[in-house]
Structures are given as C-alpha cells and as structure tokens.
Amino acid sequence: xxxxxxxxHQLVRERVxxxxxxxxxxxxxxxxxEEFRPLRLMNGLYLQLHAYMLRVAVPYGTLSSEQLxxxxxxxxxxxxxxxxxTTRQNIQYNWLNLEDVPDLLADLATVExxxxxxxxxxxxxxxxxxxxGVSADEIEDPRxxxxxxxxxxxxxxxxxxLPRKFKIAVTGAPKDRAAVRVHDIGLQMRRNEKGxxxxxxxxxxxxxxxxxIAKTIRPFLPKRDLLSYLxxxxxxxxxxxxxxxxxxxxxxxxxxxxxxxxxxxxVEAEWQHLRDGxxxxxxxxxxxxxxxxxxxxxxxxxxxxxxxxxxxxEDRAFAEWCRTNLAPHKVPGYAIVNIxxxxxxxxxxxxxxxxxxxxxxxxxxxxxxxxxxxxxxxxVLPHVKxxxxxxxxxxxxxxxxxxxxxxLITDTITCPGLDYCNLANARSIPVAQQISERFEALERQYxxxxxxxKISGCINACGHHHVGHIGLLGVDKKGEEFYQIxxxxxxxxxxxxxxxxxxxxxxxxxxxxxxxxxxxxxxxxQNGERFLDTYRRLGLGPFKEQLYDAR
Amino acid sequence: MTLVSRExxxxxxxxxxxxxxxxxxxxxxxxTLERWQRDGNALLARSGRLGICLRSDETAEALVEALxxxxxxxxxxxxxxxxxxxxxxxxxxxRYGYTGELRAVGDVLRxxxxxxxxxxxxxxxxxDRANIQEWMQAFEEIGVVYQPASDGRRPVPGLRR
Amino acid sequence: xxxxxxxxxxxxDGDVVYLAENGRWTPWLDEASVAETAAEAxxxxxxxxxxxxxxxxxxxxxxxxEGERLxxxxxxxxxxxxxxxxxxxxxxxxxxxxxKRA
Numbered sequence: 001x002x003x004x005x006x007x008x009h010q011l012v013r014e015r016v017x018x019x020x021x022x023x024x025x026x027x028x029x030x031x032x033x034e035e036f037r038p039l040r041l042m043n044g045l046y047l048q049l050h051a052y053m054l055r056v057a058v059p060y061g062t063l064s065s066e067q068l069x070x071x072x073x074x075x076x077x078x079x080x081x082x083x084x085x086t087t088r089q090n091i092q093y094n095w096l097n098l099e100d101v102p103d104l105l106a107d108l109a110t111v112e113x114x115x116x117x118x119x120x121x122x123x124x125x126x127x128x129x130x131x132x133g134v135s136a137d138e139i140e141d142p143r144x145x146x147x148x149x150x151x152x153x154x155x156x157x158x159x160x161x162l163p164r165k166f167k168i169a170v171t172g173a174p175k176d177r178a179a180v181r182v183h184d185i186g187l188q189m190r191r192n193e194k195g196x197x198x199x200x201x202x203x204x205x206x207x208x209x210x211x212x213i214a215k216t217i218r219p220f221l222p223k224r225d226l227l228s229y230l231x232x233x234x235x236x237x238x239x240x241x242x243x244x245x246x247x248x249x250x251x252x253x254x255x256x257x258x259x260x261x262x263x264x265x266x267v268e269a270e271w272q273h274l275r276d277g278x279x280x281x282x283x284x285x286x287x288x289x290x291x292x293x294x295x296x297x298x299x300x301x302x303x304x305x306x307x308x309x310x311x312x313x314e315d316r317a318f319a320e321w322c323r324t325n326l327a328p329h330k331v332p333g334y335a336i337v338n339i340x341x342x343x344x345x346x347x348x349x350x351x352x353x354x355x356x357x358x359x360x361x362x363x364x365x366x367x368x369x370x371x372x373x374x375x376x377x378x379x380v381l382p383h384v385k386x387x388x389x390x391x392x393x394x395x396x397x398x399x400x401x402x403x404x405x406x407x408l409i410t411d412t413i414t415c416p417g418l419d420y421c422n423l424a425n426a427r428s429i430p431v432a433q434q435i436s437e438r439f440e441a442l443e444r445q446y447x448x449x450x451x452x453x454k455i456s457g458c459i460n461a462c463g464h465h466h467v468g469h470i471g472l473l474g475v476d477k478k479g480e481e482f483y484q485i486x487x488x489x490x491x492x493x494x495x496x497x498x499x500x501x502x503x504x505x506x507x508x509x510x511x512x513x514x515x516x517x518x519x520x521x522x523x524x525x526q527n528g529e530r531f532l533d534t535y536r537r538l539g540l541g542p543f544k545e546q547l548y549d550a551r
Numbered sequence: 552m553t554l555v556s557r558e559x560x561x562x563x564x565x566x567x568x569x570x571x572x573x574x575x576x577x578x579x580x581x582x583t584l585e586r587w588q589r590d591g592n593a594l595l596a597r598s599g600r601l602g603i604c605l606r607s608d609e610t611a612e613a614l615v616e617a618l619x620x621x622x623x624x625x626x627x628x629x630x631x632x633x634x635x636x637x638x639x640x641x642x643x644x645x646r647y648g649y650t651g652e653l654r655a656v657g658d659v660l661r662x663x664x665x666x667x668x669x670x671x672x673x674x675x676x677x678x679d680r681a682n683i684q685e686w687m688q689a690f691e692e693i694g695v696v697y698q699p700a701s702d703g704r705r706p707v708p709g710l711r712r
Numbered sequence: 713x714x715x716x717x718x719x720x721x722x723x724x725d726g727d728v729v730y731l732a733e734n735g736r737w738t739p740w741l742d743e744a745s746v747a748e749t750a751a752e753a754x755x756x757x758x759x760x761x762x763x764x765x766x767x768x769x770x771x772x773x774x775x776x777x778e779g780e781r782l783x784x785x786x787x788x789x790x791x792x793x794x795x796x797x798x799x800x801x802x803x804x805x806x807x808x809x810x811x812k813r814a
Contacts, residue, residue, distance in 0.1 A: 157669035161634025419796035
C-alpha cells in the first residue's frame with residue numbers, strides 16, 4: 001500500500017497546524033461559525049445530534065494493521081470506544097469535542113492518515129473496489145489511479161469551493177464493486193482494441209433527492225490523459241454548476257439539464273486546452289505509484305488445501321461462514337476473507353476498539369498487514385492463506401465478527417439515521433437490527449440468497465436506498481417514523497434506481513412489509529433466480545398486491 | 552479595505568468607478584464589464600490606466616479580445632463560497648497569458664488566500680477587520696502542493712522524478 | 713402558542729444544551745427556562761443570540777415542549793435530549809443522575 005514520503009508527511013503536518021490555528025481563531029471569535037464551517041468541513045468535522053462527528057479518510061478503503069490500531073486508540077482516547085465504517089469506505093467517530101480534534105488529527109498524522117476533504121464542497125475520498133489487487137477479474141489495480149487522483153485533488157486550489165460535494169469512484173474489474181455508476185465521476189477500467197488499459201469515464205451519477213445513473217461521456221480515455229480530463233470536467237462543473245439552490249447543485253443536475261451530449265462537448269472543448277500539458281500523467285509517475293501496490297510476497301501453494309477442506313467438512317458453523325464470507329483469490333492457496341460488521345442486533349458498520357484491534361492483529365499475522373473497508377460497511381482481509389482461514393474464523397467468532405451473512409439479507413447497508421445524524425427524519429439502525437433479528441436463521445437467509453437491503457434515514461440517501469434490491473427510506477409523517485419502500489434498485493453494472501412500491505409503512509409495520517416482499521419473491525422465483533431477477537421479470541405487481549391488496 | 556500583496560500592504564492607485572458615474576479625466580480606473588462594453592471607446596481615449604472588474608458569473612472568455620488594454624483585472628467573490636473566480640483566474644493566467652495585476656475583491660477571507668495565490672491572484676482586498684500580519688501568514692501555511700496551477704510551483708509528483 | 717425552550721450545541725464540545733435562567737446553558741432539559749408567550753420566546757432568543765456571538769454556543773433555535781414534564785414534541789429532540797436509542801449506554805441517558813430527572 002501507499003507509503004508517505006517526506007512531502008506527504010509535510011502536507012498532513014502543515015494541515016494539522018493550519019486547522020489548529022483555525023480552531024483557536026474560532027474559539028476566540030476571530031472566525032464566525034459561517035466562516036469556520038466550510039473550513040471544519042474540509043477537515044471532515046460535522047456538528048451532529050449529540051456532539052461533533054469526525055469523518056476520517058480511508059483512501060480507497062485500504063488500511064494497514066498499524067493504522068487500524070491507531071483508529072482503535074483514537075476511539076478510546078477521544079470518543080466512546082467505537083467507530084462507524086461508512087458507505088464511502090471511511091470511518092466516523094460520533095462523540096468528539098472540537099478542542100480535541102487538532103490533537104486527534106496529529107495522532108492520525110503519525111500513521112499517515114488524515115481527515116482532509118472528507119466533507120465540504122470539494123473533491124472527497126476517492127473510493128475503489130474492495131477486492132482491488134486480489135481478484136482475478138481485474139484489468140489492473142484501481143487503487144493506483146485512486147491514489148494518483150487523491151494526490152491531484154488534495155488542496156486543489158481551483159476546486160475547493162465547488163457548487164457542492166464531488167465524489168469519484170474507480171473500479172478495475174468489469175464487475176463493478178465500487179458503485180461507479182452512482183458517483184459524480186465513475187471510472188471503469190477498460191481495454192481498447194489494442195489491448196491497452198484505460199478508463200471509461202462516466203459522469204453525473206448520484207443518489208439523494210434526485211437519483212440518477214451516470215452517463216458515459218468518454219468510452220475510452222488513455223491513462224496519460226486521466227488528470228487533464230478530470231480537470232476539464234471539474235472546471236466545467238465549477239463554472240456552470242448551480243449555486244442558487246443547494247438541492248440542484250450537483251454535477252448530475254448540470255449533466256441532466258444540458259444533456260449528456262452537450263456536456264461532453266463542453267468537457268472536450270475545455271480538455272483541448274488542458275491536454276498534453278502540465279497534467280499529462282507520465283508513465284514513470286504511474287510506475288512510481290504502482291510499485292506501492294505490488295503484490296505481497298505470496299507463497300507458492302497448491303490450490304487445494306486438504307486441511308482447510310477437512311475443517312469445512314467437520315465444522316458446520318465454519319462451513320456456513322465459508323460459503324458466504326470467502327471470495328476467490330487470484331493466487332492459488334489464498335482466499336479473500338470478508339468480515340461482517342452486521343451481527344444480529346448490532347449497529348451495521350460499527351466496530352468497537354477491541355474488535356478493531358482483533359482485526360488489526362489478524363491482518364498483521366495473516367494478511368500481510370493489510371485490510372480493506374467496503375462501501376457495504378464491512379471489512380476485508382485480502383490475502384489469507386486457505387490453511388489459515390480456520391484459525392482466522394475462530395478469532396473472528398470470539399470477537400463477534402463471524403456473522404456468516406455477506407451479501408445476504410441481513411448484510412444491510414444502513415446510514416446512522418436519526419439516532420446520530422442532524423439531517424435525518426427517521427431512525428434507520430433499529431430497522432436494520434429488527435431485520436437482522438427477524439431473518440437471523442442462517443438457512444433461511446441462505447435460501448433467500450443475494451438480497452441487498454439498503455436503508456436511509458432521510459432523502460440524502462447516505463444508506464444508498466435507491467440502489468437497494470429493497471430500499472427503505474425513513475420519512476417523518478406528522479411526527480411519526482414511516483418507511484417508504486422501493487424495489488429493484490441495483491448499484492452494479494446494470495445499475496438501476498428502485499421503484500416505489502406504494503404508500504409508506506409505519507415503523508411497526510416496516511419489517512413485516514419486508515418479510516411479505518421476501519415471501520412473495522420466494523413464491524414466484526424460478527430456476528434459482530435472485531430477488532432482483534424475479535423483480536425484473538415480474539415488476540411491482542405481485543409485490544404491491546401482497547403488501548396492499550391481500551390484507 | 553486594505554490592499555495587500557504577498558509582500559505586504561500596498562498603496563492602491565486604482566479607483567473603482569460606478570456604472571453611472573462620470574469617468575475621471577485621468578488616473579487609473581476600474582470599470583465593470585458592462586461599462587467596458589458600453590463605453591469602451593471613451594475608456595480607451597482617456598490617458599489613465601484601465602482596469603476591469605468581473606462578477607463571478609462573468610467569464611474570462613468575455614475579456615479575451617480586449618485583455619491587452621487592462622493593467623488590472625479584478626475578480627469578485629460575492630461570497631467566499633463562490634469558487635468560480637478561481638477558474639477565471641487560472642484561465643486568465645494560463646490560457647490567455649495575462650500578466651497584469653490580478654486582484655481578489657469582495658468576500659476575501661484569510662483561509663482562502665492560499666488558494667487564491669496559487670490560482671494567480673497577486674493582490675487582495677482585505678476587509679477592515681482583518682489582522683493583516685496574521686492573515687498574511689496564510690500564504691505560507693502549506694509548503695507542498697500536489698497539482699500544477701498558476702503560481703509555477705512544482706507539484707510533488709514532479710519533484711519525485 | 714406551544715411552550716418552547718431554546719436549545720443549542722456548546723461550541724467547544726458540541727454537547728446539547730438548553731437555555732436556563734440568567735443566560736446559563738444546561739445539558740438537562742428539565743432545567744430549561746420555558747417560554748409560554750411569543751414575547752418570552754423572543755426574549756430568550758435574544759439572550760441565546762448574544763451567547764452565540766460570544767462564541768459559547770452554535771446552532772440555536774426554539775424547540776416546542778409539551779406535557780407536565782416538558783417533553784420534547786419531536787422524536788429528533790427526544791433523541792437529542794437523551795442519546796441514541798440504539799446505545800442506551802451512551803449519551804445523557806447513561807450519565808449518573810439522568811434517571812432521577814426522567
């Protein structure tokens with residue numbers, strides 16, 4: 001993974017000092033809240049329901065053991081002993097004092113971490129596919145380019161006061177595990193006819209009030225043009241994005257209003273001025289960054305590991321966990337281990353300091369010191385020898401981290417909601433917890449199969465409900481919590497926005513409604529269809545009927 | 552208002568003339584784009600230096616033909632959050648090769664000075680409440696930059712090669 | 713007019729606070745000064761605004777309360793007054809002395 005050099009260390013140190021100065025000036029009254037707010041947001045610091053919340057950047061979701069240990073320490077030292085992993089692969093702390101934050105950032109800087117640009121109207125954390133570097137279907141490790149983009153976007157002087165936030169995602173495989181189609185810019189690695197790797201550039205995707213799937217504006221962009229092209233897109237957005245209405249300020253609105261074709265023309269025209277200049281990405285810069293993402297020292301192993309197979313045969317709980325939580329690794333004898341942060345009754349995506357330390361130890365001993373955060377709010381140990389998987393599972397189980405539910409119905413994506421968030425209209429975590437309790441039985445979950453439930457506590461859609469197979473949106477109806485349900489959303493290559501099934505459900509009825517939807521699917525599925533396939537075949541009809549008419 | 556540059560407080564010889572005010576006979580005047588488009592000939596006929604002030608919704612492209620006439624271009628930040636002048640500044644410097652004074656006016660605050668400098672601004676109109684010496688430290692706060700801009704500083708990726 | 717209190721967050725630690733007597737801010741809702749008329753509400757807001765200008769608090773606003781024990785009207789404010797419903801071991805609800813006030 002990427003290692004800071006003297007320049008990178010200098011930047012985070014200076015940034016901490018700069019923010020420390022800003023906090024002092026704020027507390028003295030030299031800065032009003034209106035002037036301070038964008039500055040603290042550009043350092044990831046929000047005022048939430050109960051206290052200040054800090055969003056720490058986890059660039060493209062990659063962490064070292066050492067970094068995760070520091071995150072655990074920070075949870076203990078400055079917060080209440082836990083953290084929350086987010087849908088953009090970052091981590092959030094919910095209970096901070098403003099006065100402590102500069103010291104917290106100084107601690108982060110000692111392990112090459114920061115909270116720069118995790119909020120504010122600037123370019124945010126660049127996210128990537130959580131299996132980057134270890135999946136056989138990958139063209140190239142997308143993190144190389146995510147790191148290059150991260151550096152280019154850091155304290156970019158022209159793009160720090162955009163009309164609104166800006167989110168970029170990169171995926172290196174044809175299978176899109178990074179939801180690039182619902183990002184402001186999505187980069188999908190592709191090969192051209194000559195077999196050269198480059199990027200399909202998609203622009204204008206997003207969720208929230210106006211969910212839109214991104215449009216391809218460039219089917220193939222060579223690597224050397226990556227930064228100059230991004231700069232062209234950002235400049236067009238900075239100049240033309242709306243600044244009169246907060247809810248119409250994202251680039252997706254601009255693309256929609258001028259049309260993808262006209263937008264592409266504007267970007268290409270701007271790009272003519274920028275291409276082949278100071279932003280051209282030379283091969284040696286790419287090589288320099290690529291070296292940080294070189295494969296670790298894998299052993300040469302057999303693909304079949306009898307000891308692993310034997311344990312799977314003997315231990316039923318282990319076998320159940322393996323069937324959902326292991327993903328194939330491109331190197332024989334290794335596996336990708338998914339760690340579920342969706343235990344029954346727990347808050348999705350939360351991890352205690354002790355759990356973080358357990359994972360850090362496991363990563364150090366069994367995964368070359370590396371782990372990943374997924375946008376589904378789980379963790380990954382990317383390089384585990386099959387021979388070690390049983391021991392890893394035992395350690396995870398002891399720490400409450402061995403839920404065998406990756407990709408199943410209880411592996412929900414859930415925002416913090418009204419229990420924590422200033423923007424929320426309804427709670428989301430209790431609904432997720434009830435779903436995990438209702439569907440706890442593993443065999444039932446496994447029979448239901450691939451079913452992604454995504455829950456948001458408000459229209460801002462941080463829980464990605466629009467692209468859930470089943471989406472739940474919390475709304476406030478006359479002071480009561482209601483949940484509007486959508487069906488058929490998808491964040492992958494055939495991305496789609498879910499359809500509203502009908503009137504919202506009261507809090508007490510919401511999980512029953514989910515169960516009715518599941519039962520309807522099971523009654524109608526054919527030939528091992530996933531929920532999404534059944535829905536795409538049948539549409540809303542049977543579900544509406546069961547939910548509303550058949551009562 | 553105090554005018555500063557990187558070097559410190561500056562005397563300001565420029566007079567901003569309102570659209571409906573009479574033009575002074577001589578001296579350096581700054582007018583709006585609208586006035587320039589209306590009274591261009593009268594402005595050029597004068598003996599004093601000429602400057603222009605753009606609103607944030609007016610583009611640098613509007614000046615491309617006439618740029619040679621101006622010794623000062625002022626770009627207005629109506630609120631500090633309006634980031635459009637950063638793009639206009641870079642276009643003036645990097646695309647059109649403008650070498651005159653490029654001034655930030657309007658809601659110019661300490662914590663944006665570093666970005667403004669990088670985008671090619673070389674003078675800044677600070678509000679009366681500004682602690683000038685303290686504010687000017689903002690120029691020096693960050694010693695490494697990661698992307699090329701108008702200031703000619705070598706970005707880190709370039710330094711590594 | 714529904715009864716109102718003024719609430720805010722303390723600048724330095726983000727803690728939820730309520731305006732009590734003499735411009736004091738308290739973390740406990742049951743100590744808040746209750747405005748029963750529009751004039752009272754306005755007077756409280758003025759005090760709150762001065763406190764905001766003095767960099768003591770941010771995000772000040774009036775909040776309706778109801779009933780004998782002056783409970784917040786909205787779910788959001790109930791959660792703000794107590795803590796997250798999903799972690800009853802955190803927030804004001806977990807502090808010693810909270811039980812007595814509830």
